[in-house]
Amino acid sequence: MLESFLVRAALAGVGVALAAGLLGCFVVWRRMAYFGDATAHASILGVALSLVFGLPVTLAILVVAGAVALLVFVLTDRSLAADTALGVLAHGALGLGLFAVALTPGPRVDMEAFLFGDVLTVGRGDLLLIWGGAVVVALVVWRNWGLLLISTLSPDLARAGGMDPRRASLLLALMLAGVVAVAIQVVGALLITALLIIPAAAARNLATTPERMAFAACAIGAGAALGGLGLAVAADAGVGPATVTVALGAFAVLTAAGRLRRG
Amino acid sequence: MALIAAEGLGVRFGAVQVLHDVSLRIEKGEIVTLVGPNGSGKSTLLRCLIGVQRPTRGRILKAAGLRVGYVPQKLHIDATLPLTVRRFLDLPHRVPEAEARAALEEAGAGHVMGRQMADLSGGQFQRVLLARAILSEPDILMLDEPTQGLDQPGAAGFYQSLEAIRGRLGCAVLLVSHDLHVVMSASDRVICLNGHVCCEGTPAVVSAAPAYRELFGTGTKGALALYRHQHDHADHAAHPHHHHHEEA
Numbered sequence: 001m002l003e004s005f006l007v008r009a010a011l012a013g014v015g016v017a018l019a020a021g022l023l024g025c026f027v028v029w030r031r032m033a034y035f036g037d038a039t040a041h042a043s044i045l046g047v048a049l050s051l052v053f054g055l056p057v058t059l060a061i062l063v064v065a066g067a068v069a070l071l072v073f074v075l076t077d078r079s080l081a082a083d084t085a086l087g088v089l090a091h092g093a094l095g096l097g098l099f100a101v102a103l104t105p106g107p108r109v110d111m112e113a114f115l116f117g118d119v120l121t122v123g124r125g126d127l128l129l130i131w132g133g134a135v136v137v138a139l140v141v142w143r144n145w146g147l148l149l150i151s152t153l154s155p156d157l158a159r160a161g162g163m164d165p166r167r168a169s170l171l172l173a174l175m176l177a178g179v180v181a182v183a184i185q186v187v188g189a190l191l192i193t194a195l196l197i198i199p200a201a202a203a204r205n206l207a208t209t210p211e212r213m214a215f216a217a218c219a220i221g222a223g224a225a226l227g228g229l230g231l232a233v234a235a236d237a238g239v240g241p242a243t244v245t246v247a248l249g250a251f252a253v254l255t256a257a258g259r260l261r262r263g
Numbered sequence: 264m265a266l267i268a269a270e271g272l273g274v275r276f277g278a279v280q281v282l283h284d285v286s287l288r289i290e291k292g293e294i295v296t297l298v299g300p301n302g303s304g305k306s307t308l309l310r311c312l313i314g315v316q317r318p319t320r321g322r323i324l325k326a327a328g329l330r331v332g333y334v335p336q337k338l339h340i341d342a343t344l345p346l347t348v349r350r351f352l353d354l355p356h357r358v359p360e361a362e363a364r365a366a367l368e369e370a371g372a373g374h375v376m377g378r379q380m381a382d383l384s385g386g387q388f389q390r391v392l393l394a395r396a397i398l399s400e401p402d403i404l405m406l407d408e409p410t411q412g413l414d415q416p417g418a419a420g421f422y423q424s425l426e427a428i429r430g431r432l433g434c435a436v437l438l439v440s441h442d443l444h445v446v447m448s449a450s451d452r453v454i455c456l457n458g459h460v461c462c463e464g465t466p467a468v469v470s471a472a473p474a475y476r477e478l479f480g481t482g483t484k485g486a487l488a489l490y491r492h493q494h495d496h497a498d499h500a501a502h503p504h505h506h507h508h509e510e511a
Contacts, residue, residue: 029344146355153340153354160313160333161355161399200343207345208379 005120006229012122013225013243015130016186017195019137019179021221024200025214026172029152034083035072035173036193038090039180042068043189044097046181047114051104058129062181068093069177073170094189117188117240119229130182137175144171149210186225187240194244199224202251205258220250265290266326266403266435267312273320274307281307283459285321289403294429294436294449296466299456300478305439306336308456309407312437332401332434334392336408346380348372352395362398369431370394371424385412389421397428403435404428411441418442422449 043061050060075085151158151168158165183192203216228243265288272285282304299305310316352363367373372390410418426449453469455461461474
């Protein structure tokens, strides 16, 4: 059954959407949208490295995204002029990556798959990686839920309670880098932040507690992945853009409904 | 031994020396009020004591296994984060329903259990923060300007709840106050801070101290005085009810 490329694409999309929905809540609560952008853009540099050194693409992206995540963690922790530093880092890595890809010898590489995703080419190994990663993310978030939540609310409260809020930042940074690395194939570098933020923002309208918002974000993300695949097949369009379009529709409907309900 | 002590504490932010050579000890069960003008380093000192701010000089000594209940000055809750009062009390560890209810009642906010944190009034919010802080049965409660934004009856009510909580838990209380002229009447000691410890002692001793007068007394031309709120508990009903004012 897994032979069907559509089934594989659906499974890959749902797996990534679940992990992204969960982490996306923290991205929204902590105002870390920049973080998704920085790691996603830097992942293009990972693509270039994989071409130059003949490494597996996902591994190379994981290494670069992880390195950028750590760099961002250090920069924001010291609260330097973080915004500018992040901008330099993210867009510099994107430009450098595209430039390096163009310089690599051999046939010209089609960057569109990395920028916009190409979920229809997902193989069994990719599926294993995506779902393995999603399970790890879910487990880590579940085990550290209290720490992650209180550190998000107030690092001072976390510290007064004997917890280290930097541990929460580091865990989130590394998990986000991992999700970005595996999500490249599904939605592409340019749209990963959308997959993180839009389901969570849509879920806000449904939730009264953080847990419900996380569940709703996962459900909306998974729905958008499946709906986006269907829409892409029907309209003969890219799956990544179609997925984001469906998520955007859910956000618009839920936000309008939330407004109406509150009066 | 003291629950918590600072020895020769100094904190410098860039070129600004916020605290220098601050030493203090807080013993089991005592109520200490820390007063000082804006920018005197009160919050910085508190942040050093809870371990958020690393001092540039000196050190903090804590009793082994010290449990600290912290009530921050302000807690911004992002509009994107849905959070009921009940769920907030579960942070970082889940607490049984009965304990959550009891803590809220004790902090004087028993009726807000199901509300969203973002919808609370200033006074309710402070009481919910207090409720969360006492859930861990702390050895010491540290509160950073908890009555800021409350009117005088509101502040007096908050202090009464705090005193009752101290009575039950036997915890020490360290209270930072922005209001130089109203201190909690139950304070065992007042520490007057202005980058360093200017003076300390009982409220009466501090209000009479030259250093205190120099800091807070002259500017007001006698218009403001150290005011000790003497609230009327039912068990004090036998005594004539009076409010006790002392000229600073």
